[in-house]
Amino acid sequence: xxxxxxxxxxxxxxxxxxxxxxxxxxxxxxxxxxxxxxxxxxxxxxxxxxxxxxxxxxxxxxxxxxxxxxxxxxxxxxxxxxxxxxxxxxxxxxxxxxxxxxxxxxxxxxxxxxxxxxxxxxxxxxxxxxxxxxxxxxxxxxxxxxxxxxxxxxxxxxxxxxxxxxxxxxxxxxxxxxxxxxxxxxxxxxxxxxxxxxxxxxxxxxxxxxxxxxxxxxxxxxxxxxxxxxxxxxxxxxxxxxxxxxxxxxxxxxxxxxxxxx
Numbered sequence: 001x002x003x004x005x006x007x008x009x010x011x012x013x014x015x016x017x018x019x020x021x022x023x024x025x026x027x028x029x030x031x032x033x034x035x036x037x038x039x040x041x042x043x044x045x046x047x048x049x050x051x052x053x054x055x056x057x058x059x060x061x062x063x064x065x066x067x068x069x070x071x072x073x074x075x076x077x078x079x080x081x082x083x084x085x086x087x088x089x090x091x092x093x094x095x096x097x098x099x100x101x102x103x104x105x106x107x108x109x110x111x112x113x114x115x116x117x118x119x120x121x122x123x124x125x126x127x128x129x130x131x132x133x134x135x136x137x138x139x140x141x142x143x144x145x146x147x148x149x150x151x152x153x154x155x156x157x158x159x160x161x162x163x164x165x166x167x168x169x170x171x172x173x174x175x176x177x178x179x180x181x182x183x184x185x186x187x188x189x190x191x192x193x194x195x196x197x198x199x200x201x202x203x204x205x206x207x208x209x210x211x212x213x214x215x216x217x218x219x220x221x222x223x224x225x226x227x228x229x230x231x232x233x234x235x236x237x238x239x240x241x242x243x244x245x246x247x248x249x250x251x252x253x254x255x256x257x258x259x260x261x262x
Contacts, residue, residue, distance in 0.1 A: 007055075007074075010051075011078060014048070016039075016040040016045075016048060018078060018082070019038040019039075019040075020037070020038050020045070020048055021052070021067075021071070021074065021075045022075060022078075022079055023037035024065060024067050024071070025072065025079065028061060028065060029065060030065070031045050031046065034065075052071065055070075056068055057074055084112065094117055094218055094230065098205070098216050098218045103204060103205065104244075105236075105240045109234060109236045110216070110230055110232050110234065111234075112232055112234055113230045113232035113234070114129070114230070114231050114232070115230050116229045116230075118225075118226075118227055118228070123225075126228055126229040129231075130152055130208075130226075130229050131155050133208070133210050133213065133215060133229075133231060134152060134155045134156055134159055134164075134210070137159070137210040138164060138165065139164065139166070139209075139210070139211050140156075140159075140164060140165070140166045140167070140168075140209070140210055141167045141168075141208065142166075142167075142168045142169070142207065142208035143169035143170065143200065143203050144174075144206030144207060144208075153178060153185075154182075154185075157186065157188075157189050160194045164194060166194055166195045166196070167249075168195075168197055169203065169245075169249060170197070170199065170200070170203075171199070171200065172201060198249065198252035198254060199252060199253050199254070199255060200248055200251060200253070205217075205218075207244065207245065209241050210231075212238055213231055213232065213238075214231065214232055214234075214238050214240075215229060215231040217229055217230075218230070
C-alpha cells in the first residue's frame with residue numbers, strides 16, 4: 001500500500017495530474033475536455049485517468065469522469081496547499097515593500113492573503129484592488145504614508161457620503177494632498193460625521209482595516225509608487241492590526257478645521 005508521501009509524490013511529479021484533478025473538482029468532464037483543460041495529449045489523459053481510477057479518486061459516469069469522495073478530499077487538499085505556496089512565493093517577492101518584522105508580525109500571518117502586485121502590463125493593479133476594497137467596505141480605518149492615492153480619493157469620498165464610517169491618520173503633506181484633490185468633497189465628508197481625519201507624522205507603513213479585513217500597502221521608497229497590496233481576514237492579522245492602529249491613534253492630533261475651510 002502506498003504511503004501518504006507516495007501519494008503526494010505521485011501527484012506533484014506531474015503538473016498534468018494536478019491540473020486534471022483540479023479540473024474534475026470543478027465538474028465532471030470527458031477525456032477531450034480534460035485534454036483541453038490540461039493541455040495533455042489524449043494518451044496522457046487516458047493514462048492519468050486509469051491511475052486515478054486505481055486510487056479510487058475518480059469513477060466513470062457515461063462518457064464523463066467525476067471525483068469520488070476520496071478524490072474530492074485529495075483535490076481540495078492539493079489545491080489548498082498549492083494556493084498557500086503560491087501566496088507564500090508572492091509574499092516573499094513583495095516582502096521588501098512590507099516592513100512586517102519591524103512591526104512585530106511575521107509574513108506567515110498573511111499566508112492566506114490576496115496579494116496584488118504591479119506588473120509591466122498592468123502597473124495599476126494594486127490601486128484598483130485598494131479601490132475595490134474601499135467600495136465594498138462599511139468601515140475604514142487607515143494610516144500610512146501615501147496609502148490613499150488620488151485615484152482612490154473619489155471612491156473614498158463617495159463611500160463616506162453613502163455612510164461609510166471612516167477614520168484616517170496621515171502625515172500633514174498627505175492630508176493636504178487629499179484635501180487639495182477636492183476640498184468640497186472633504187468638507188462635505190467631515191460635515192456628515194462619517195469622516196474623521198487625524199494627523200501623525202511618524203507612521204511606519206501603509207495599513208488599513210476595512211471591516212474585518214486587514215490591508216498592507218507597500219511602496220517604492222524612491223518613487224512613492226504603490227507596488228503591492230496584501231489583504232487578509234486572518235484573525236491573527238486582524239488582532240495585530242487593530243492593536244497597532246490604536247497605538248498610533250492615541251498619539252495622533254486632530255485636523256485643524258481651518259484646513260478645510262473654503
